[in-house]
Amino acid sequence: MQQAVFLIALAFVPAIGEAIYFRNKVSWQSPVPASQIVSVTQARSMGENVMWVDARSSDEFGQSHIPGAISLNEDDWNELLPQFLGQWSPDKRVIVYCSAKTCNAAGEVARRLREDAGLQDVFVLDGGWEAWQQAKK
Amino acid sequence: MKLIFLKLFGIVILTVIANVARAELKWEQTSVDLHPAIGDKQAVAHFKYENVGKTPVHFTSVHASCGCTTAQTQADQVAPGEKGEITATFNIGGRTGMQVKTVNVQTDEPDPAQANVVLTLKADIAQLLQIQPAFVYWQIGEEPKPKIIVAKANKDAGIKKLDVASATPDFTAKVGAGSSPGEFRISVQPRDTSKPVYTTLTIKSDSPAGTGNVFVASARVLPAPVTSSANTPASLPTVRRNVATPAAKGSSPSQ
DSSP states (O other), X not given: OHHHHHHHHHHHHHHHHHHHHTGGGOTTOOSSOGGGEEOHHHHHHTTTSEEEEEOSOHHHHHHOOSXXXXXXXXXXXXXXXXXXXXXXXXXXXXXXXXSSTTOOHXXXXXXXXXXXXXXXXXXXXXXXXXXXXXXXX | OHHHHHHHHHHHHHHHHHHHHHOOEEESOSEEEEOOOTTOSEEEEEEEEEEOSSSOEEEEEXXXXXXXXXXXXXXXXXXXXXXXXXXXXXXXXXXXXXXXXEEEEEEOOSSHHHHEEEEEEEEEEOOSEEEEOSEEEEOTTSOOOOEXXXXXXXXXXXXXXXXXXXXXXXXXXXXXXXXXXXXXXEEEEESOOSSOEEEEEEEEEOOTTOXXXXXXXXXXXXXXXXXXXXXXXXXXXXXXXXXXOOOTTTOOTTO
């Protein structure tokens, strides 16, 4: 019994070492609070009450985007933000998406819309563009 | 029983030793802190490495986490004893504050822990001028009282004066002194709120920094609210109708 406990304790040594070494690579950390994330299903249930914001690069937006989406990325923030605000409506929720679940561009754009422009009802699409594409299949 | 214990202990020790012995590509640092100057367009990080093993190492993938960052290797193969670096270039664009970008590097090293390395670039981007809020609006028919945008200059920027111009004649904008040095109060007022109008306010500073001297804010008289019968999911907060517009004390539209 003592030996088993010793072996388990021994196994913890490299495990703790890896946890410290790879502390910045923890995959489940998300900078966006859960209350500010919506799924594709939730977004679709909102019908016309949504303004889609594409936080990907202008090139990616040019290739394809969610119908009706407005391009707003941090590469060209000062140019694109006024264009977005000219179309914004307080009657609609804003849902920001970027590419892939690991991308944090949507979270950053959503944060700046809340903090810099003072908008409410700004959400991030869970799974981003890929989730939207997947849901179409 | 003791023999089994000794064998298991030996396996653990040998595994640890084997992993250490296989380590070949040694990184000088895997995280770089950068402090680009105000107005810089890019921040560049150099991640230096050396092959301390006895066999060549090949990069199989070098991939940045964000489209705003590019990463370049000097060569695909690193011979034993050879040194080199991966250069990560972060295009700042309109980003501000602390930015953390990563580059995922994969090599053909047999140890998975060595073969997958995450390089981290942290860039603290100083803002020449902080504008709060960047958007003021009025409901249609609302009394056209002025609303305040507060602009706070970076203390190192040496900004003494701001000029604000509206892109359309529907709004006026006046600049006054703020409550502390380097702070400005921009008073924005629509001439009329009987119809929806929109403008971009161009804010220019006299900063000697040169680049990045022009900022924008927006002002708008919103169209009448649209009523909609679309379903509202119970799990999400309700959209506010007829949202109260910001008070004339530099508040954001959300207040």
